[in-house]
Amino acid sequence: xxxxxxxxxxxxxxxxxxxxxxxxxxxxxxxxxxxxxxxxxxxxxxxxxxxxxxxxxxxxxxxxxxxxxxxxxxxxxxxxxxxxxxxxxxxxxxxxxxxxxxxxxxxxxxxxxxxxxxxxxxxxxxxxxxxxxxxxxxxx
Amino acid sequence: xxxxxxxxxxxxxxxxxxxxxxxxxxxxxxxxxxxxxxxxxxxxxxxxxxxxxxxxxxxxxxxxxxxxxxxxxxxxxxxxxxxxxxxxxxxxxxxxxxxxx
Numbered sequence: 001x002x003x004x005x006x007x008x009x010x011x012x013x014x015x016x017x018x019x020x021x022x023x024x025x026x027x028x029x030x031x032x033x034x035x036x037x038x039x040x041x042x043x044x045x046x047x048x049x050x051x052x053x054x055x056x057x058x059x060x061x062x063x064x065x066x067x068x069x070x071x072x073x074x075x076x077x078x079x080x081x082x083x084x085x086x087x088x089x090x091x092x093x094x095x096x097x098x099x100x101x102x103x104x105x106x107x108x109x110x111x112x113x114x115x116x117x118x119x120x121x122x123x124x125x126x127x128x129x130x131x132x133x134x135x136x137x138x139x140x
Numbered sequence: 141x142x143x144x145x146x147x148x149x150x151x152x153x154x155x156x157x158x159x160x161x162x163x164x165x166x167x168x169x170x171x172x173x174x175x176x177x178x179x180x181x182x183x184x185x186x187x188x189x190x191x192x193x194x195x196x197x198x199x200x201x202x203x204x205x206x207x208x209x210x211x212x213x214x215x216x217x218x219x220x221x222x223x224x225x226x227x228x229x230x231x232x233x234x235x236x237x238x239x240x241x
Contacts, residue, residue, distance in 0.1 A: 061150045
């Protein structure tokens with residue numbers, strides 16, 4: 001939430017949990033973004049680490065007029081990793097290209113973090129690290 | 141083969157038509173002057189009214205979604221499939237060359 005606030009966006013938490021963790025909004029024009037944050041504890045390896053995240057397949061496929069942004073953050077060595085921020089349609093396309101594994105209506109994405117790169121099922125997710133493209137900085 | 145898949149998601153208040161990022165890129169490469177959209181939402185009442193007065197909504201959705209203005213460009217596309225996002229079923233398909241745009 002603090003990252004969005006630093007960029008000048010406002011943030012709201014819904015009263016009832018229906019799949020959106022936070023709503024992020026531009027106060028001056030009402031532009032709304034839906035955000036779901038997923039956190040995970042890392043599994044450390046020698047030079048890198050990995051983390052897995054689970055999301056609902058039904059929610060991922062539920063493309064509405066306001067697309068959902070997923071934020072994946074891993075806890076590694078008492079620090080938070082740089083967030084992977086990926087919009088729903090991009091994540092769905094990666095899943096349909098065989099990223100992640102599906103079971104019981106959920107998809108598990110297993111991210112490997114190595115140097116400054118992030119991969120999942122052999123697909124490169126590095127461009128989504130700290131990807132605030134849809135949240136441009138707002139000057140107040 | 142220039143086939144296009146359009147995802148259709150049925151929501152509480154209407155339908156959301158969308159195309160994937162790779163299809164948007166494909167359309168931009170095929171038609172450099174195009175402006176493909178992420179998604180278009182149509183309420184149930186609008187869809188119903190449209191069917192009465194103008195015909196099948198899908199025939200008008202795909203040019204708007206793909207952001208292609210030139211009718212001759214649309215004829216370069218093969219089949220357009222409208223797919224239910226949740227079930228994967230083909231809800232409707234058309235070939236632009238065979239349809240009056």
